[in-house]
Amino acid sequence: MKLFPRLFLAHLLVILVALGALLLVAEWTLPGVYQHHVEQMVQAMGDRGRALRPDLEAGMRGALTGALLLALPFAAGAAAVTALLTSRRVVRSVALLGEGSRDLAGGQYARRLPEQGRDELSELARNFNRLAAALERVEQDRVALIGEVGHELRTPLAALRGYSEALLDGVLPPAAVAPAVEREVRFLERLAQDLSLVSRAEAGHVELDLRNVPVQDLLDAARDRFAEAFAARGVDLRVARSASWVRADPERAGQVLANLLHNAARHTPPGGTVRLDVLVGDAQVALTVHDAGPGIAPEHLERIFERFYRVNEARTRGEGSGVGLTIARALAQRMGGSLNVTSSAAGSVFTFTLPRVTAESRHADPEQVEPAGL
Ligand code: ADP
Numbered sequence: 001m002k003l004f005p006r007l008f009l010a011h012l013l014v015i016l017v018a019l020g021a022l023l024l025v026a027e028w029t030l031p032g033v034y035q036h037h038v039e040q041m042v043q044a045m046g047d048r049g050r051a052l053r054p055d056l057e058a059g060m061r062g063a064l065t066g067a068l069l070l071a072l073p074f075a076a077g078a079a080a081v082t083a084l085l086t087s088r089r090v091v092r093s094v095a096l097l098g099e100g101s102r103d104l105a106g107g108q109y110a111r112r113l114p115e116q117g118r119d120e121l122s123e124l125a126r127n128f129n130r131l132a133a134a135l136e137r138v139e140q141d142r143v144a145l146i147g148e149v150g151h152e153l154r155t156p157l158a159a160l161r162g163y164s165e166a167l168l169d170g171v172l173p174p175a176a177v178a179p180a181v182e183r184e185v186r187f188l189e190r191l192a193q194d195l196s197l198v199s200r201a202e203a204g205h206v207e208l209d210l211r212n213v214p215v216q217d218l219l220d221a222a223r224d225r226f227a228e229a230f231a232a233r234g235v236d237l238r239v240a241r242s243a244s245w246v247r248a249d250p251e252r253a254g255q256v257l258a259n260l261l262h263n264a265a266r267h268t269p270p271g272g273t274v275r276l277d278v279l280v281g282d283a284q285v286a287l288t289v290h291d292a293g294p295g296i297a298p299e300h301l302e303r304i305f306e307r308f309y310r311v312n313e314a315r316t317r318g319e320g321s322g323v324g325l326t327i328a329r330a331l332a333q334r335m336g337g338s339l340n341v342t343s344s345a346a347g348s349v350f351t352f353t354l355p356r357v358t359a360e361s362r363h364a365d366p367e368q369v370e371p372a373g374l
Contacts, residue, residue, distance in 0.1 A: 004091040011083030019075050023068055034060050093121040100128055109136035148308045152191055152321065156184040187321075194321045198307060201330035208249040208334060212357045215242040215278055215285055217250065222257045222276060226265065234270030237261075242278040245362055246285050246354035248335050253354060256328045256339065260289040260350045263324065267293030267348070284337065284353040296343040304341070305329045328352075 038056055042049035096113050103111040111132055113125040163181050166172040200206050223239045230237040246253075257276070264274040272292035279286040296304060296311060303309045308322040325339070332339040337354040 003094065004087055007087035007090055008083050011087060012080060015079035015083065016076065019072065019079070023072070026064065026068060030064055031057075031061065090121065093125065097124060097128060100132070104132055104135065107139075109139050145307065149195065152308065153188070156187050156191075159184050191321045194323045194327065198323045198327050198330070201327050201334065204334060206252070206331065206334055208252060210247055210249055210335065212245050212362050213248050213250050213253070215244045215246055215287070218246075218248075218253055218257060218287070219276060219278070221250075221254050222261060225254075225258060226261045229262075230265055230274065233265055233268075235265055235268045236273040237265075237276070238273060239276045240278045242280070242285075244278065244280050244285050245357040245359075247357050248337075248354045252331045252335065253352075256331050256352055257287065257289070259324045259328045260352065264289050264291035264293070264348075264350075267291055269293075280356065281353075283356055285356045287352045287354070289350045289352070290347060291349075292347045294347075295345050296341065296348055298343075301341060301343060305339070 035057070038053055041056075042053055045052075100111050100113050109132055112129045115122055115125050115129065160181060163172070163177045163184075167174060167177055197206070219239050219242065223237065226237060261274065261276070268274055268291045274292065275288075275290040277288045277290065279288060300309075300311045304311065305325050307326045310322045329339040332352055332354075335354055337352065339353075340351050342349050342351075
């Protein structure tokens with residue numbers, strides 16, 4: 001049997017049984033109570049009362065039965081209407097939930113259910129809507145990622161096609177084409193590496209080799225790596241000194257710093273200064289990269305951490321794959337830290353934090369090495 005008739009009959013049955021019980025109890029108890037009063041009256045009135053007794057009793061029974069018989073259809077009608085409304089509401093909600101789940105399974109992630117009310121059925125509808133919204137976001141992300149990857153591949157592939165056609169037609173000699181082909185292939189290689197790293201970093205599947213690291217080691221490595229590139233651009237790189245220690249994977253932390261310094265160098269005009277400073281907090285150490293670039297407009301500030309987001313798409317295409325900061329933030333977070341940015345017309349400040357290791361906790365862990373596969 002379908003849910004609606006089952007619920008309706010069950011409701012009706014319960015109410016009718018309750019009515020029947022009420023009738024029986026009334027028929028059973030009321031005459032006794034009534035008789036007690038009649039007895040008192042008969043005693044007070046004497047023979048005249050005794051003569052009236054059968055009449056009084058018959059009248060009471062008749063009135064009681066009549067009233068109950070009259071009330072019964074009204075009560076039954078009200079019970080039927082209540083049962084109908086309640087059953088309809090339950091069945092409608094269950095049917096909507098069923099339709100919604102079917103649509104969701106069929107890929108219609110924009111499907112939502114009405115949420116009015118505060119009962120369990122409305123809560124169920126609200127939870128369904130939350131689930132649908134989460135699935136919709138995942139699906140939008142998936143579609144966007146495929147589109148973005150296709151978009152990123154199109155430009156270098158078009159360039160490579162142009163060069164191969166030029167070679168085949170003999171328009172350009174191989175020696176003239178080789179450097180450009182090499183550049184595009186390198187870009188594609190980096191894109192492939194970045195894509196694989198960004199998906200692993202976002203899913204938390206990056207292997208980390210976490211250890212207690214002197215911050216000075218990270219600063220020295222960054223300076224050694226970038227000194228030449230900064231000098232070549234005519235940008236002054238000033239690196240602070242620090243006696244603090246952090247818990248980090250030195251290679252991954254170096255990768256985050258490299259991304260920040262690379263961006264800072266790119267955006268700071270010749271003659272400008274980039275500073276790599278250290279701020280020591282109770283639980284975290286912040287490495288800050290200050291540049292003297294044009295700054296980043298507020299509408300771009302948070303978006304630069306999104307995959308493939310570039311502030312100036314046309315100008316910066318080819319300079320990077322647009323996922324550098326996405327990877328950097330994911331790595332910082334995997335190491336228990338964070339990566340944020342503030343910016344003004346005087347330049348941008350990227351703040352990369354890592355968990356601080358105090359002298360006491362360092363001595364309690366003399367090994368200083370704890371490989372962690374996350
Ligand atoms: P890419 O790998 O292409 O460099 P990123 O994820 O590192 O991409 O950067 C995202 C966007 O943020 C780019 O458009 C870049 O130009 C911009 N950006 C990053 N760092 C800075 C900075 N220090 N000053 C101004 N813009 C920046």
